[in-house]
Amino acid sequence: MSLRWQAALLDPSLAGGWAVVHCRQQFLVDDSGVLFPRDWLKRLELPLLSEQGLGHFDGEPVFLFELDFPAEVPGARWQGLRQFMQQADQDLFRLLGYATQIGTWVSQHRFCGSCGSRMQARAGERAMYCPACGVQHYPRLSPSMIVLVTRGDELLLARSPRFAVGVYSTLAGYVEPGESVEQCVAREVREEVGVEIHSPQYIASQGWPFPHSLMLGFHAEYAGGEIVPQPEEIEDARWFHIDNLPALPARQSIARYLIELYLARRLGRPEPVLPG
Numbered sequence: 001m002s003l004r005w006q007a008a009l010l011d012p013s014l015a016g017g018w019a020v021v022h023c024r025q026q027f028l029v030d031d032s033g034v035l036f037p038r039d040w041l042k043r044l045e046l047p048l049l050s051e052q053g054l055g056h057f058d059g060e061p062v063f064l065f066e067l068d069f070p071a072e073v074p075g076a077r078w079q080g081l082r083q084f085m086q087q088a089d090q091d092l093f094r095l096l097g098y099a100t101q102i103g104t105w106v107s108q109h110r111f112c113g114s115c116g117s118r119m120q121a122r123a124g125e126r127a128m129y130c131p132a133c134g135v136q137h138y139p140r141l142s143p144s145m146i147v148l149v150t151r152g153d154e155l156l157l158a159r160s161p162r163f164a165v166g167v168y169s170t171l172a173g174y175v176e177p178g179e180s181v182e183q184c185v186a187r188e189v190r191e192e193v194g195v196e197i198h199s200p201q202y203i204a205s206q207g208w209p210f211p212h213s214l215m216l217g218f219h220a221e222y223a224g225g226e227i228v229p230q231p232e233e234i235e236d237a238r239w240f241h242i243d244n245l246p247a248l249p250a251r252q253s254i255a256r257y258l259i260e261l262y263l264a265r266r267l268g269r270p271e272p273v274l275p276g
């Protein structure tokens with residue numbers, strides 16, 4: 001794991017450092033990039049919901065300005081997190097992914113879900129706390145499974161209507177209360193494409209900030225059934241031969257890694273590395 005970006009609990013009452021400005025999965029950028037001198041930002045009178053100390057980038061302290069709405073700033077524009085994933089280096093993307101998750105969580109936990117009082121950031125740990133009833137919330141994570149289903153030289157890949165034109169990917173879905181991740185894999189595969197699988201094999205995991213998933217990645221062998229795409233969720237699903245694959249998901253995604261790893265093992269090529 002690279003050392004350029006390290007999360008840390010920094011005290012926002014300290015002066016100086018850099019800051020990123022986030023609102024609804026978008027960041028403020030100007031010609032110098034996405035990191036702004038923090039003291040300069042403070043003079044702009046932005047619609048600030050919360051300020052959080054995030055950690056260190058290249059050894060420098062970085063803070064988050066979480067905004068109520070995407071305010072106009074002369075000379076700057078708003079850019080989505082997905083675009084940073086595609087264009088920025090991996091360390092900067094990890095910093096921004098972390099900032100997005102903390103910002104989204106803080107802005108969605110301003111009031112206590114139990115008694116309605118205003119929540120406070122807790123000193124000493126990354127938590128929101130209700131002083132009236134004691135409820136405490138930690139950053140939200142949603143366990144999700146992602147699986148590459150295979151049949152020898154064939155890969156089962158599917159398209160969601162949300163995907164870029166022509167792109168097919170592995171199947172994914174959220175874990176439900178009471179089920180194991182393995183049960184979730186079998187259920188989601190059955191629901192999304194109507195196919196049965198053998199026991200899934202755990203491969204690797206990845207934090208995924210769209211919006212707060214923890215992806216648990218598997219390989220699974222086909223056991224039976226014909227493909228029946230789930231209406232609305234799955235636009236198309238097919239078996240693709242390894243010599244004739246469609247456009248695939250982003251290089252940084254675990255979906256891509258699961259596919260590349262299977263190809264490498266099948267074809268006797270060096271195994272890929274999952275971006276950290």
Ligand SMILES: NC(=O)c1ccc[n+]([C@@H]2O[C@H](COP(=O)([O-])OP(=O)(O)OC[C@H]3O[C@@H](n4cnc5c(N)ncnc54)[C@H](O)[C@@H]3O)[C@@H](O)[C@H]2O)c1
Nearest residue numbers: 142144146172173174206208210211213215253254255256
């Ligand atoms: N990193 C990767 O390679 C990769 C690839 C594919 C999907 N993903 C991620 O996997 C996650 C799940 O994939 P999906 O969209 O196919 O899920 P899914 O198949 O479970 O369907 C999504 C639906 O689940 C419901 N939902 C939303 N949030 C939920 C939650 N926290 N718990 C339970 N249900 C919820 C909503 O009705 C939503 O429309 C998403 O966050 C997606 O971004 C990551």
Ligand SMILES: [Mg+2]
Nearest residue numbers: 171172173192
């Ligand atoms: Mg799904």
Ligand SMILES: [Zn+2]
Nearest residue numbers: 112115130133
């Ligand atoms: Zn409360």
